[in-house]
Amino acid sequence: MAGDVVYESQGTWDPERPDTTIITCVDGRWYQHFQEFAREHLKAGPRTDYLAVPGGIEPMTLFDLMPKDFNFFRRRLEALVESHGTHRIVAIAHQDCAWYKARKIGPIKIDLRERQISDLRRAAKHLREMFEGVQVETYFARLAGTQPERVVFEAV
Numbered sequence: 435m436a437g438d439v440v441y442e443s444q445g446t447w448d449p450e451r452p453d454t455t456i457i458t459c460v461d462g463r464w465y466q467h468f469q470e471f472a473r474e475h476l477k478a479g480p481r482t483d484y485l486a487v488p489g490g491i492e493p494m495t496l497f498d499l500m501p502k503d504f505n506f507f508r509r510r511l512e513a514l515v516e517s518h519g520t521h522r523i524v525a526i527a528h529q530d531c532a533w534y535k536a537r538k539i540g541p542i543k544i545d546l547r548e549r550q551i552s553d554l555r556r557a558a559k560h561l562r563e564m565f566e567g568v569q570v571e572t573y574f575a576r577l578a579g580t581q582p583e584r585v586v587f588e589a590v
């Protein structure tokens with residue numbers, strides 16, 4: 435029946451807003467690593483806002499090519515920064531991103547990592563212009579080691 439409680443979450447509700455927004459891809463294989471990185475390295479607290487879409491920050495680079503995508507993303511990010519009082523935006527790209535792989539055009543060989551890092555930098559420049567006083571950081575997550583592989587983060 436509508437209205438019947440089917441589950442109660444274990445943690446208690448904390449109404450305080452986190453001050454960090456993390457922009458990532460939605461890929462569930464990487465997500466727990468993004469969250470751990472946010473908690474343990476970024477010290478963004480146990481709770482942080484996430485803006486997750488396939489490909490992560492990519493729409494922020496599309497102001498001339500795909501203005502609809504860019505504006506969709508920009509409007510939501512602006513609203514979020516305004517209503518949540520965000521002080522810090524962290525964008526994380528990851529290796530083996532299906533969104534970037536699918537966007538490869540024809541037989542042209544492009545280095546996806548290089549492309550993603552250049553997108554992070556372009557987007558960061560844009561974000562810094564859009565949001566004065568908001569700290570912007572960018573990272574690239576990739577696999578390292580063997581059996582089992584680990585996820586490492588580089589500042590880019």
Ligand SMILES: [Zn+2]
Binds near residue numbers: 459460461489528531
């Ligand atoms: Zn991805």
